[in-house]
Amino acid sequence: MGTTKTDLFTKEQNEIALMMKAIAHPARIAILQELLKINACVCGDLVNELGLAQATISQHLKELKSVGLIQGTIEGTSVCYCIDPVVWNEYRQVFTDFFMVMDNTNKCC
Amino acid sequence: MGTTKTDLFTKEQNEIALMMKAIAHPARIAILQELLKINACVCGDLVNELGLAQATISQHLKELKSVGLIQGTIEGTSVCYCIDPVVWNEYRQVFTDFFMVMDNTNKCC
DNA sequence: GAAATCAATCGTAATATTGCGATTGATGGG
C-alpha cells in the first residue's frame, strides 16, 4: 500500500502524472520562473533568493534535472543551471494537448 | 519538517503548485480523460474502468472536486460527475501562461 | 418497512515527499 499503482494506467497517463508532479511544488516553480527570468543561474543565488536551505534547493534542482527540465554545467566552483528549451517545449505541448480536448459547450449536470 | 513552506513563495507560485498537484496522479488523469470522453459519468463506472477500489476512487474524486475541476450531482442512487468547463479553462489558461514565458532561442550553458 | 445498491467516510498501513544539519568532494586562490 501507499504506492501508486502505475500498472493500472496507460503509459501516457503515468507520464503526464510524472510531468505534473515534477513541477507541482512552489519551490520548483519558483526555481523555473527564476531561471526563465534571468536565463541562467547558479545554485547559490537561488538559496539567497528562495530562503530554503542549500540542501533542500539542491534536492529540488535534482528533481528538475532528473526529468530533464533543467541542466547544470560546472562553472568554476559553482554550477550554472538553465532550462532545456527542447524539454520545456515538450512539456508545453503535452499540457496543451491535455487541456485542449475539452469541448466546453456541454455540461451535463 | 515535512511540510511545504508556503510562506516563502508567492501566492501565484503556491496556486500553480496546487493546481498541478491536483492532476499529478495517473488515476486522476484517467478520471478526467474518462469524463472528457463520455462527457458524464457515475462513480461505479469508474471503479469498473480503472481497477482501483471504490474507496480509493472516491478519494480521488474528492480531491478533484475540492479544486473545483469536477462536480457531482446526485442522480438517484448513484452520483453523476462531470468536468466544470469554467474551472477547466482557467487551468488551461494558467498552464498556457506558465509555459508561454519561454523565449526558446537562448540557452546559456 | 426490509433488502439492495451506491458512494462517502473512517481507520489504518505502507510509502513518498519535504526539509534541514552535517558531511563530503571538487575546484580555485593564496
Added chain:
DNA sequence: CCCATCAATCGCAATATTACGATTGATTTC
C-alpha cells in the same frame, strides 16, 4: 600544499499521499 567556497549527498524527522477494508448514510425497489 592549505584553506575557502560551492554544491551534492547522507541521514534523519515530520508530514503528506496512496490504497483499501469496513462501516455508514442515503435512496430506490420490492
